[in-house]
Amino acid sequence: MKLIRFGQPGREKPGILLDGQRKDLSAFYRDWDREFFNGDGLSNLKKLVMHSELPDVSADERWGAPVSRPGKVICIGLNYSDHAKESNMPIPEEPIVFQKGANTVVGPYDTVIIPRKSVKTDWEVELGVVIGRDARYLESPEDAIRHIAGYCISHDVSERAFQLERGGQWTKGKSCDHFNPLGPWLLTADEVIDPQQLAMQLSVNGERMQTGHTGTMIFGVHFLVHYLSQFMTLEAGDLISTGTPPGVGLGMNPPRYLRAGDVVELSIDGLGSQRQLCVDAE
Ligand code: ZN
Numbered sequence: 142m143k144l145i146r147f148g149q150p151g152r153e154k155p156g157i158l159l160d161g162q163r164k165d166l167s168a169f170y171r172d173w174d175r176e177f178f179n180g181d182g183l184s185n186l187k188k189l190v191m192h193s194e195l196p197d198v199s200a201d202e203r204w205g206a207p208v209s210r211p212g213k214v215i216c217i218g219l220n221y222s223d224h225a226k227e228s229n230m231p232i233p234e235e236p237i238v239f240q241k242g243a244n245t246v247v248g249p250y251d252t253v254i255i256p257r258k259s260v261k262t263d264w265e266v267e268l269g270v271v272i273g274r275d276a277r278y279l280e281s282p283e284d285a286i287r288h289i290a291g292y293c294i295s296h297d298v299s300e301r302a303f304q305l306e307r308g309g310q311w312t313k314g315k316s317c318d319h320f321n322p323l324g325p326w327l328l329t330a331d332e333v334i335d336p337q338q339l340a341m342q343l344s345v346n347g348e349r350m351q352t353g354h355t356g357t358m359i360f361g362v363h364f365l366v367h368y369l370s371q372f373m374t375l376e377a378g379d380l381i382s383t384g385t386p387p388g389v390g391l392g393m394n395p396p397r398y399l400r401a402g403d404v405v406e407l408s409i410d411g412l413g414s415q416r417q418l419c420v421d422a423e
Pocket of ligand 1: 297
């Protein structure tokens with residue numbers, strides 16, 4: 142199944158994408174959130190969809206992020222061997238973990254806002270993993286499988302000067318408004334045969350910048366969920382962004398960054414595509 146949300150920011154309603162048409166599920170569910178996922182919502186939803194006539198969502202409704210605001214957004218740094226190389230960083234021995242403000246999550250076609258005083262706003266296409274059942278001290282990577290709700294495109298927009306030149310940790314360069322377009326849909330895990338077999342790409346103004354494949358991840362999705370659960374409880378609805386392949390602006394010679402008016406497009410096999418216009422912060 143493909144979960145979607147639609148409507149104005151902060152007032153999104155839950156739906157699904159069925160044969161290319163968005164369907165409104167708001168008569169049955171409040172939202173695609175922790176309560177829904179933990180309560181076996183996905184299997185109940187499947188039955189409901191098979192046996193019900195569902196109203197269409199009108200084509201002019203905005204696409205929201207496909208899940209409710211996550212409790213937390215965990216990101217993995219330098220998780221592609223080829224990206225670590227372009228960043229002149231050693232291959233990590235353990236996953237590099239950082240957090241991003243959950244309020245950065247916006248819809249897949251919303252704007253990317255260039256923060257005030259930013260000159261180094263950069264792009265990062267990533268495979269997003271949404272937790273489907275609370276996970277704590279998982280025994281093995283195989284155990285992670287039943288704790289994953291599904292997958293979506295996650296755009297980990299990053300301000301490199303804030304991230305790397307202003308002291309401290311990376312949080313300042315990762316948590317600006319609109320820095321995490323998500324979606325357009327969450328593809329449920331039962332429909333993803335192998336999350337390490339997905340091609341991904343990103344272009345700016347039609348020019349291909351990132352070309353990657355989840356097969357070159359250093360730490361795979363199941364390992365990451367197991368690993369993170371040793372340090373924190375992953376709650377259903379939490380988002381993990383699993384790192385970006387090569388081709389970010391920081392790695393170019395000379396480096397290249399986003400400006401107002403630029404258009405960024407991202408896609409991952411089976412997960413659709415995003416498109417964002419860059420605008421300056423007011
Ligand atoms: Zn990232």
